[in-house]
Amino acid sequence: MRILVIEDEEKTSAYLKKGLEESGYAVDVANDGADGLILALEEKYDVIVLDVMLPTMDGWAILKTLRASKATPVLFLTARDDVNDRVRGLELGGDDYLVKPFAFVELLARVRTLARRGPPRESELIKVGDLEIDVNRRKVRREGKRIDLTPREFALLRLLARKQGEVLSRTQIASYVWDMNFDSDTNVVEVAIRRLRAKVDDDFSVKLIQTVRGVGYVIDSKVTD
Known part of the structure; x- marks a missing residue:
């Protein structure tokens, strides 16, 4: 099972990578929005953990572009707790939303739930x-x-x-x-x-x-x- 973490805070991304790998996942990390989008489009992942505020390209733009061709489950991970932000993320095609600070066990449970949905369909x-x-x-x-x-x-x-x-x-x-x-x-x-x-x-x-x-x-x- 492969996870892509797109997160610009290196301390947070390193923490997620370590925890997810210890839980049995293969993890790639991108600290830049544009780099993350390239990985998301070119590689196959079971779940993408996506921050909203990123350099070069924000999470909204990444998800909008991704949804034009892929249905990979996306978990938004962000410090933004506004209701409108949560609604916007779901409307753009996000699958779940977790607000920082978070407990890793909760993030892991959400990732496992998304991963259990099986291989994403290219079109529903x-x-x-x-x-x-x-x-x-x-x-x-x-x-x-x-x-x-x-x-x-x-x-x-x-x-x-x-x-x-x-x-x-x-x-x-x-x-x-x-x-x-x-x-x-x-x-x-x-x-x-x-x-x-x-x-x-x-x-x-x-x-x-x-x-x-x-x-x-x-x-x-x-x-x-």
């Missing part, structure tokens, strides 16, 4: 009727036509599509997509659904995103308005 494709969502490449098409979505819209569509046929409440959607506790006075979910429908449904005869009054929303090709 979700289909809902004539709608296709390429999760890893973050591309959406319907009837062969490309649909451009914002990161938040993509996260919302991905959630609905993965739960295809299952009605999700506004509380569930808000918790997953915005990492927030739902407030009945907030219409953020309704607004997001309306904008997503404008891109995914308005120009097509079959409406995929359905409203279940008093409950929530569902995406299903078998149901039409």
Whole structure:
């Protein structure tokens, strides 16, 4: 099992390398963002441990570039504990997020969990009727036509599509997509659904995103308005 650590603090990267190697992993280290991206693209790793603040190229840019061609599990390791940063990392395709300072045993447990997922697939494709969502490449098409979505819209569509046929409440959607506790006075979910429908449904005869009054929303090709 091979791990790539992209971390500019040499003391931290050395600590991680030593601990992971003692736990049975082969470990490569890059202390620079650009160097780390080259290794991530050219070599095969089971998990990548990625810092956000790096010289030459930050972790966001590295992950965005990596996800265009690879689905290697990524664990963000960073001192940034802002909710928006965590959401951004997950929306870009990150798999987990650990904040410094951390306990090595927790990092090791998270690495093992990611590694157990098995060999990454080059592409995860979700289909809902004539709608296709390429999760890893973050591309959406319907009837062969490309649909451009914002990161938040993509996260919302991905959630609905993965739960295809299952009605999700506004509380569930808000918790997953915005990492927030739902407030009945907030219409953020309704607004997001309306904008997503404008891109995914308005120009097509079959409406995929359905409203279940008093409950929530569902995406299903078998149901039409």
